[in-house]
Amino acid sequence: MDHGGNAFSSRIAAIDAARGAALLGMAFYHLSWDFAHFHWVPAEFPTIPPMRIFSHGVAGAFLMLAGISLALAHHGAIAWPAFWRRLAMVGGAAALVSSATYFFAPQEPIFFGILHCIAVSSLLAAPLLRAPAGIALALSAFVFAAPLLAASAFNPPALVWLGLGTIAPRTLDWRPLLPWSGFVFLGLGLARLNLPRLRAWPISLWRPAAWPGRALAFAGRHSLAIYLIHQPILFGVLFATTALTGAGAAQEAAEFTKVCQRECVAGGGEPQACAPACQCVVQGLQKAGLSRAVALDALDDAQREQYSGIVRSCSRGE
Numbered sequence: 001m002d003h004g005g006n007a008f009s010s011r012i013a014a015i016d017a018a019r020g021a022a023l024l025g026m027a028f029y030h031l032s033w034d035f036a037h038f039h040w041v042p043a044e045f046p047t048i049p050p051m052r053i054f055s056h057g058v059a060g061a062f063l064m065l066a067g068i069s070l071a072l073a074h075h076g077a078i079a080w081p082a083f084w085r086r087l088a089m090v091g092g093a094a095a096l097v098s099s100a101t102y103f104f105a106p107q108e109p110i111f112f113g114i115l116h117c118i119a120v121s122s123l124l125a126a127p128l129l130r131a132p133a134g135i136a137l138a139l140s141a142f143v144f145a146a147p148l149l150a151a152s153a154f155n156p157p158a159l160v161w162l163g164l165g166t167i168a169p170r171t172l173d174w175r176p177l178l179p180w181s182g183f184v185f186l187g188l189g190l191a192r193l194n195l196p197r198l199r200a201w202p203i204s205l206w207r208p209a210a211w212p213g214r215a216l217a218f219a220g221r222h223s224l225a226i227y228l229i230h231q232p233i234l235f236g237v238l239f240a241t242t243a244l245t246g247a248g249a250a251q252e253a254a255e256f257t258k259v260c261q262r263e264c265v266a267g268g269g270e271p272q273a274c275a276p277a278c279q280c281v282v283q284g285l286q287k288a289g290l291s292r293a294v295a296l297d298a299l300d301d302a303q304r305e306q307y308s309g310i311v312r313s314c315s316r317g318e
Contacts, residue, residue: 012072013217014203019065020216023223025058027230033172034231034238039293043300059114059175060183066118067125067136067187074129075195083126091119093228097173105172112161113173114180115227121181125188136189143182253282253291280314 032051035041045051074083094115101109110116128136147163154164163176191198198204208214219226257278264274285291288306293299299307 011221012198012204013208013213014206015065015068015072016218016220017208017213017216018061019220019223020218021220022058022061022065023219023226023230024216025054026062026227027234029055029058030231031234034235037235038238038242039289039291040238043293043303059180062114063118063121063175063180063183064187066122067184067189068191069187070122070125070129070184071188071191071195072198075192078126078129083122087119087122089224090115090122093224094119096228101172108170108172110171110173111169112176113171114175116161117175117177117180118184120177121184124181125184128185128188129192133189133193136185136192140182140185140189143185144179146178253286256285256291256294257282277314281311284310284314 029046029051032041032046036043036046073079073086094113097110097113097115125136128139150164150166152166154160154162155167157169159165160167160169161176163178163180168174208217260278260281261271261274264278265271269277282291285294285307288310290299290303290307290310293303294307
């Protein structure tokens with residue numbers, strides 16, 4: 001998600017590495033959703049406050065680095081061919097993400113996520129590449145404060161992407177233009193303000209010698225491609241792992257059945273009636289996809305109600 005063009009004689013490896021680190025953080029956050037999907041962690045884990053704060057920090061870093069990259073790529077003169085080429089790549093990737101989620105997650109499609117925000121923000125930032133740095137910084141302050149003016153008039157789908165609505169849409173990635181484009185303008189302004197001194201800073205001269213630094217810098221240079229492929233790979237690995245550990249799931253089911261029958265008999269039930277009832281519960285949990293959550297004791301309120309309904313139904317022999 002960096003920007004093409006190169007006004008300097010060489011890339012600043014520290015910026016590439018920072019982008020690679022942000023990409024690693026984003027992959028970790030996406031992995032938390034995958035874990036929740038396969039019931040390896042409680043369903044609410046990705047949305048607990050620490051994880052939400054973490055995801056916002058990662059997204060803010062990505063967007064700020066996009067603004068810094070714009071300033072570096074077009075210092076001195078705007079390389080329009082490179083600008084339009086990169087904008088087309090990011091915009092095309094955003095459209096690809098939207099298309100995929102409308103197909104695979106139609107209840108929560110991504111229609112204005114981080115790629116969409118980078119594309120639109122970059123277009124809006126183009127006139128600022130030749131303007132004084134203070135204008136970009138002032139604009140970022142205004143954009144960060146703009147959501148305070150939120151009103152229901154901005155809730156319709158045609159306007160909600162602006163970020164001034166009062167109702168957040170159901171989507172897997174939500175980075176509306178306001179306030180998130182403020183990070184792009186902030187990065188652009190800070191970079192342009194310090195461009196004359198940037199090459200003299202020690203961090204600008206850093207070159208990764210060990211493999212972790214080289215790996216992060218490599219990921220940062222190819223962040224758009226890695227962003228597009230990392231989630232399908234992570235999901236596929238977890239899917240395969242879950243399938244391969246089916247024996248473990250069977251063992252969990254057997255243990256649950258034993259505990260269920262023991263508690264049923266202890267509660268006054270007849271062994272002949274408890275055995276089929278517990279087997280019914282196990283089958284009901286498997287059909288509802290609750291087996292892993294029950295094993296982890298990680299049922300949310302809705303799942304707990306669903307679990308209780310399965311138990312009641314099996315108890316009545318339905």
